[in-house]
Amino acid sequence: MKPELMSWEKCKAEHIRKVEVDTERINSILKMCSVRLRVVVEIKLDHETASIIAEDFYEIIKELLTATLLFAGFKSDNHECLIAFFKKIYPEKEYETEIMYELKRIRNKINYEGFFIDKSYIERNKLEFSHIIHFLEDVIKEKLKNNKK
Structure with missing residues (x-):
């Protein structure tokens, strides 16, 4: 049985x-993510680099x-709550929520168990991650733009 995502209510409590x-920090995060994305797409995918790419x-x-x-005026001490917040504000994005939650579980296995994923996982999900x-x-850029008005 697949573990279930923590509820936003439990997260909030x-x-x-x-x-x-x-907004300064938000802009900095956007910039760092852009740099990290530019780097990750340049990594040659193979059976050793797949986990790093994930x-x-x-x-x-x-x-x-x-x-x-x-942007909503909150900070979390738990990564799962970031996904729970996304699920709460974008209930129509259930598929994306599942992809993120699965990626979180895989990343934890990589970090805490030295797990190597198969490169096919990246091949299957790279477009989803990019989406x-x-x-x-x-969403963030739009909020930044509206915040300046």
């Missing part, structure tokens, strides 16, 4: 705190989710 919206895609998505949460990244970037 246990892992979320209110913060001031920091970690990098996770890091980009996690940071973009962090920026999204910051999620571009969606989040667009």
